[in-house]
Amino acid sequence: MERVLTLSERLQRILDEAEKAAELKIEEARRRAEEMITRAKEEAENRRIRAERGDGIEDLTRAEEEKAKLEAARILEEYRAKAEDLRRVPEERFREAVELILREVIPR
Amino acid sequence: MRIPTLELEAQLIERTVERRNRIISEAEERARRIIQAAERECERIRAESERQVLNIISSELRAIRDRIVGRAIIEGRKMVMLAREEMISKVRTEVERRLLEIAQGKTGEIDYEAVLIRLIEEAASAMGGEEFIIAANKKDLEYLRSHIGSVEGTLQPSLGKVKLELENEPIDVMGGVIVRNRDGTKIYNNTLEGRLRKIWSKMEAEVAKRLGLI
Numbered sequence: 001m002e003r004v005l006t007l008s009e010r011l012q013r014i015l016d017e018a019e020k021a022a023e024l025k026i027e028e029a030r031r032r033a034e035e036m037i038t039r040a041k042e043e044a045e046n047r048r049i050r051a052e053r054g055d056g057i058e059d060l061t062r063a064e065e066e067k068a069k070l071e072a073a074r075i076l077e078e079y080r081a082k083a084e085d086l087r088r089v090p091e092e093r094f095r096e097a098v099e100l101i102l103r104e105v106i107p108r
Numbered sequence: 109m110r111i112p113t114l115e116l117e118a119q120l121i122e123r124t125v126e127r128r129n130r131i132i133s134e135a136e137e138r139a140r141r142i143i144q145a146a147e148r149e150c151e152r153i154r155a156e157s158e159r160q161v162l163n164i165i166s167s168e169l170r171a172i173r174d175r176i177v178g179r180a181i182i183e184g185r186k187m188v189m190l191a192r193e194e195m196i197s198k199v200r201t202e203v204e205r206r207l208l209e210i211a212q213g214k215t216g217e218i219d220y221e222a223v224l225i226r227l228i229e230e231a232a233s234a235m236g237g238e239e240f241i242i243a244a245n246k247k248d249l250e251y252l253r254s255h256i257g258s259v260e261g262t263l264q265p266s267l268g269k270v271k272l273e274l275e276n277e278p279i280d281v282m283g284g285v286i287v288r289n290r291d292g293t294k295i296y297n298n299t300l301e302g303r304l305r306k307i308w309s310k311m312e313a314e315v316a317k318r319l320g321l322i
Binding site for chain 1 (some may be wrong): 125136150157160162165180184185202206227232300318319320
């Protein structure tokens with residue numbers, strides 16, 4: 001029985017150590033989380049200050065440029081298609097326009 | 109029933125190990141959740157920061173967009189405008205080709221000589237008077253020279269008695285006439301080119317409409 005009790009103490013120690021290790025892990029996670037958030041806040045603040053000075057916004061201006069270029073390409077394509085459509089005047093309309101002018105130029 | 113001591117110890121150890129493992133794994137799970145929550149918070153901070161930065165530089169970004177997209181719109185409009193002009197110009201070229209055919213008498217549907225007399229009549233009627241000097245191209249001058257009497261006769265019912273004179277030198281036109289009075293105070297350009305120019309300026313929009321360009 002005495003042996004079991006000694007064992008029980010040893011086992012309790014294992015559990016105590018486990019509790020301590022668990023607390024450490026959580027503590028370490030909290031510390032890391034805090035660091036992460038602090039760093040994110042600092043970076044955000046720096047970025048805001050730099051943006052106000054016009055610094056460090058190249059990524060945003062470049063992204064806007066790329067976005068605008070895509071939009072420009074789409075717009076140009078639409079106009080190109082419209083221009084092509086305009087060039088496809090049916091022969092009948094073309095003849096009608098020619099006759100309209102001829103009727104006015106040639107007195108009959 | 110009596111449980112032997114060794115077995116009891118084994119059970120105790122096993123339960124303890126299980127519990128220890130559970131304590132560790134629960135702690136790991138909590139730690140993971142703490143980090144995850146922090147990551148989410150960081151993400152929110154970054155997103156908020158980006159939103160603030162975008163607000164700060166929005167006018168600059170708008171200027172970039174306007175510059176690039178604006179240029180495309182101008183270029184696109186130019187493309188469409190050129191296509192319109194191209195089609196309208198095709199009509200004009202075809203009209204000029206047909207007028208030349210008519211003036212050269214190559215088409216059977218229009219009596220160009222009657223047209224020529226009508227052009228003289230229109231000019232003379234607009235100017236008023238009895239004597240007119242007519243300039244025309246070589247072919248038309250030759251025709252008028254050899255038919256001057258009958259032309260004057262044709263004009264008589266509408267204009268009364270008129271006297272027509274022809275310029276000696278031909279003018280470089282497709283067809284039609286330039287009519288002037290003797291002292292040159294009145295000139296009426298009734299050449300085909302002149303008429304086309306005048307009518308074109310009035311009717312270009314109508315042509316575009318007929319072509320379905322506007």
